[in-house]
Structure formats: C-alpha cells, structure tokens
Amino acid sequence: MTVRLVDVRGRPAYAAGHLPGAVHLDPERDLSAVGPDPARGGRHPLPTAAQLADVFGRAGIGGDTFVLAVDDGSGWAARCWWLLRHVGHDAAGTLDLRAYAGPLVRDEPAVEPTGFVARERGDDVIAAEEILARLGDPSLVLLDARSPARWRGDEEPLDPVAGRIPGARNAFFEEPLPDGATEPPEIVATCGSGVTACVVAQKLVLAGREDVRLYPGSFSEWCRREGYPIETGGQKP
Template identity: 35%
Template structure:
C-alpha cells in the first residue's frame, strides 16, 4: 500500500522525478485560456468550477464552490487517467491558492496517497527550465477511481454555528485581514466574519517570493495557533472553501493532522441570516 508522501514538491525534485518516472501533471490554473497558450509539458487541465465544484444557483446552500458529489469526482478522475497508483503533481499560478490546494485536498479526501503540490507553481517551474508548450495531451481513460466517500473531515453549517458559540471549538478564517474585519467585501454580499473566529490569512503561509515557509516554521506557527486544541475541534474556512485548502496544505506540510474544512465558508454563512462580527 502506498504511503503518504510530502504534500509539497519543489521544482528541482520535479525535474529529477520527471526524468526517471512517469508522472501525472495537473494544471489547475483558473480558466482554460492560459493553459491553451502554454503549460508544463504533459499537463492536463482541471477547472475549479467544472471539475472541482458543483456550482449551483444558490450559494446559501453550500457556498460558491460546493464540493461535487464523490461519484462525480471519481468519475472525472477516471477520465483523467488517474488510478490509485499514479503519482500526481498539481500546480497553479497563485502559489497554490486558486485551485491546486483544493485539488490536493480532494484527491487526498478520496484516499489517494501520491499527490503533491508544486511549490512556486507554474512560474517557478518555467523559470528553472521545466519544458512548456501548448500541446494538449489526451488522457487515457480508466475505470472510475475506486472510492465512494470523502475521507477527510468536513464541517457543515449547523456544526459551524454551534462551534462559534463554544469556547472549546476553534474556527480559523484564512481570508485577508480587511475582509475578516468587515472593512471590505469584494465578492460576497455582507462583510465581516463568523463570531469567535480567529484570522490567520493564508498568505502568511508563504514567504516574500510566494513559496511556502519551511516545514518547521509552519509547524511552530500552527501549534501556537491551535493552542493545544485537538484538530477535530478546529474548523478552517475562507470565502468559498478553496483557499482554506491552502492552509490545510500548509498544516499537512507541517506534519500535523488536518482540521475540518468548512466548504460553504463565508459565502454560505453570510447568506443565512446568521450572526456576523466586524472589527472596523
């Protein structure tokens, strides 16, 4: 049985691996146009809205990027040619914050072991000489990926509502400070945050060049933030359940167990007439 590998891989490691074994490269940049123009050689594109979400008409039920059904996702994995044996590496062009971390979390959640996110993403790979082109490979479809449930912890709206009223629970909001404080809200209808939530912006997982902080630094950061709370008492959210996965990726890279992901996040909470806190 495959063991879990490090969640992050750097470009030098990728170049070495690519020269010795077959990898499945996934391009998770937002939109298809950039992929069409240029992508890492051999990469297959996945779309946040079409492949990694079940976008509906009512964000009050599940948020702006609710998870697709497990059956839909594992069917898509089969059509991408991904089996449990594949070594999958995913990248985007926003330090994993757009969809690379979300794809990593989803693949982990269906039980896949060999999945890594490329630290530094497309830009770092291109800068260090990984070949790029505009060729679109055709995946060799396989049977549906063998999984029938999400195996990583998630929290639903009712649980988050109860947690916001309990000192024994911890809610982490990874949006930028101004959105958390309610100073601005460029996407959702109402500004503010879930009462009781603390703010740890996902951007603070990165250094000034857009690479993830060292493992020991991330570990110290999150052990301090957790303040002794077990991870099953911690819920992580963002605007719509995408960049929250960036923080879950950082926590996993730190060698810690994963807290719960609130997929609906602020986009769901703010549309359900629930209490809202601000710090203006």
C-alpha cells in the first residue's frame, strides 16, 4: 500500500509551505460542490460521486493508497476523510499540521493521475426532511460541532440566522466528545455547513460508532428553509 499526503488547506497556505510530497486539494473547489441555493445543500454542498472520483483520481489516489489528509485544525482534513469513506475508500486518516515540527517545502510534487472507483454509500447521510419529521424523537440525537456561542445563538458570523436545530446537543469539534455521545440509538453529526461535523463523525467512528450519519447541509441549509424551526439559548449539555 502506498501513502498519499493530501494538504486540504487553502492554496496560499499550501504554497507558503507544506509537508514534503503533499499534493493539494482545494477545500472550496475540490471538497465542495458549487450550489446555487444554500437552502438546498448548505454553504458547502457535497460533491457527487463522479466529481469525487475525478478529484481523488487526479490526486493520485487509487484503491491501494492510504490517504493522510492534512489541515491546520480547520476541519477540512476530516471532511476529506469523510468524503473518502463516503465513496468507499476507508484507508484514510488525518493530521493536524500544528502538531508537526519538521521541515516544510514549497515545491509541488508531480502527480500521476490514477483511476479512482467511487462506490457511494447510502447509509451515511441524513436529509433535512427526515430531521424535521423526527424532531423530538429521543432515538435520534443531533450533535452540533459549532462553538457553544453559535450553538446557543449568541452569535452567528456566517449564516443569516443564529441558533440551532431544535434538540441538537453541543459537541464542539475542538473538544472531546461530550459524555454519553456514543450511547444514542441513532447519531447525526451537524455543524454550520458540513465541515467540522466531520471531525465529530471521525471521533465517533474511532469510538466505535460506524453508523453515525452526517447532515451535509447542516445549519446553513436548515436556517434558510421556510418553516424550519430554530432554537436558541440554554447551556451546553
């Protein structure tokens, strides 16, 4: 098995210095689709399986490649990890560049494209409509990866409305999973636009909850939908 380092920071950060041998995938263009309406997919819509096959193939990722996705704590490495799993490639991990003390380089390696076969899963996402229909269902627990202040609705720097999906528990992605997070029958990871929710999803998978689902549109989609309720206030559970 070969190892492919994939740097998913923005292009300026990658150009300023990256791990030797790391290729670059742009978080906005490669790990997100272009969506004309955030109410249908959120601010970072999921790419299609065909789009991901092209992206990962151009990055030199094949069936026998272990992918180590690299970021600087933004959550995009976990997003790359989740997208790989979403299309059937489980041989992946993440690295926070802030924990790396070795040399960085500026040259971009040549990459031999390969054929990436996408086998899209159908059991790892949940739609807004299902969440709406199941609000108040104790068997379905939403874990919101945003900061406690955004979860409470004290502030909202990115979306037009502050607050959260009713009943969602706070599980800030920069902190360990809250007590009891792995216990509910069904777990959904959510956030602002489906990025840092992948950090929570990765933690849950590592804790043994392979069945965690992602709400891709997350609050950026939810808050733009007419008639979808929003909750504010409260203390972090």
